[in-house]
Amino acid sequence: MLFSIRLRYVYMLGLAGYTFVNVLLMEVLPFYNLPVEKSYVLALFVVSVVLVWEGNRFIHQSVADVSRIIGPRVHPLLLAFLLSLPLTLVVVGGPALLLARYLGMPPTQLHMGMKLMLALGFRINLFLNTINAAYYLLQELRLSQVEAEQLKKISVQAQFQSLKNQVNPHFLFNNLNVLSALLFQDVNKAGEFLQQLSKVYRYVLQNQEKEVVAVAAELEFMESYAHLLRARFRDSLRIEIAVPASLRSRYTVPAALQMLLENALKHNISSRNRPLLIEVFASPDHEQLVVRNTLQPKPAVEPSTNLGLENIKRRYGFISPQPVEVERDAHRFTVRLPLLHLTP
Known part of the structure; x- marks a missing residue:
């Protein structure tokens, strides 16, 4: 805010001096027949500018409280200006x-001077x-430019993390092992697995x-990704996706579901005796996309990259x-993502 800058008193004196010089150069006092000493005029300008400036500073510090009383119908800048008029x-x-x-000015001079x-x-004041x-x-x-840069940076980090999850050697090794086994067991299943793997890379x-x-x-990306995981974990993992068709035209951030699925697998045990259940569905009011998994914590969790939930x-x-x-409760871990509307 301008009224709270560090050098405000220097600017106050400069504005008062500028106004005083303009009055002298324009010969305002003789024109209006105001026989006032120049020192009094300068002092009056300094006092007036200081009081107007400091009064506006107080108003801008209090305008948030006033806005809460009258509601958001008036912009804070306009409200502050309107309040500054009686102050001035x-x-x-x-x-x-x-x-x-x-x-001791006579009434005529007093009226003109005022x-x-x-x-x-x-x-x-204006x-x-x-x-x-x-x-x-x-x-x-x-501020909006800084936020845009931060969003861009976060998006790049998420994109990098998503790509890294897909193309890192561990991921490739696991999926190539699955593909290799399927080639010997069922060529049709191997072909389907390879098709889903290509969809995952294409989406990213x-x-x-x-x-x-x-x-x-x-x-659609989640279905392809889930297909790869089901082929790998088999009876150790259950992924259930049930989202109404009416909500599929809404929007979410990319790879959010995949990151939540990875988070569940990273932090929980999945075995045939204790299969991990991950559910993706809509909230009752159809305003959120819900990802929920059974809570089966691993005894030793891998170190976090700090990009998962916080990034989303x-x-x-x-x-x-x-x-x-x-x-999070004793049995389940749940994340609710807002379903977004895009305004034209």
């Missing part, structure tokens, strides 16, 4: 009236609020630049006010 009337007119009384001071005071609005908007622009490459993707595309939360935070909800 008091802090400029008051000192001017006291000076006029002290100098009009002149109030006109200058309201112009100074000038300060205009500069403050420009200062505020510039800060908002810079096509969507790595996007901030949001359609739920339909994300679920932060990416959602940049594009939606609705939070990502995480719940």
Whole structure:
């Protein structure tokens, strides 16, 4: 905010001096027949500018409380300006009236002097609020640019993590082993496995630049990814995906479901005796995509990359006010992702 900058008193004196010089150069005092010493005029300008400036600073510090009372119908900048008008009337007119009384001005000169001071005071107030609005908007622009850069960085990290999960040697080794075994057991199943593997890579490459993707595309990717995992874990893993067709035109962040599925596999035991169940479904109000898995913690968990849930939360935070909800009880771990609408 302009009114709280460190060198504000220097700017106050500069603005008062600038106004005083303009009044002298324009010969305003002789023109309006105001026989006032120049030192008094300068002092009056300094007092008026300081009071207008500090009064506006107090208003801007309190405008949030006022906005909560009257509601969000009026922009804070406009509200602050409207509140500054009666303030200017008091802090400029008051000192001017006291000076006029002290100098014993007759009513005609008093009336003209007050009009002149109030006109200058309201112009100074308008000038300060205009500069403050420009200062505020510039800060908002810079903040939005920083947030955009942060979102871009987070998206790149997520894309990198998603790609790394797909193309790292461990992932390739496991899937090639599965493919090799299927080639000897069932050529048709091997062909289907290879087709699903290619879909996984194609999805990652096509969507790595996007901030949001359609739920339909994300679920199709999940089906292909789940096919690979079912072939690998067999009876140790159950993945159930049941999302109504009416919600598949909504949007989510790319690879969010895959990251949650990986998170469940990373932190939980899956065996034939204790198969891990992962469910993907819609919330009752159809406003969230729910990923839930049975809680079967491993005795020793792999070190976290800190990109999983926190990454998803932060990416959602940049594009939606609705939070990502995480719940954990004795038996299940649940993550709820907001289903997004894209406005035209």
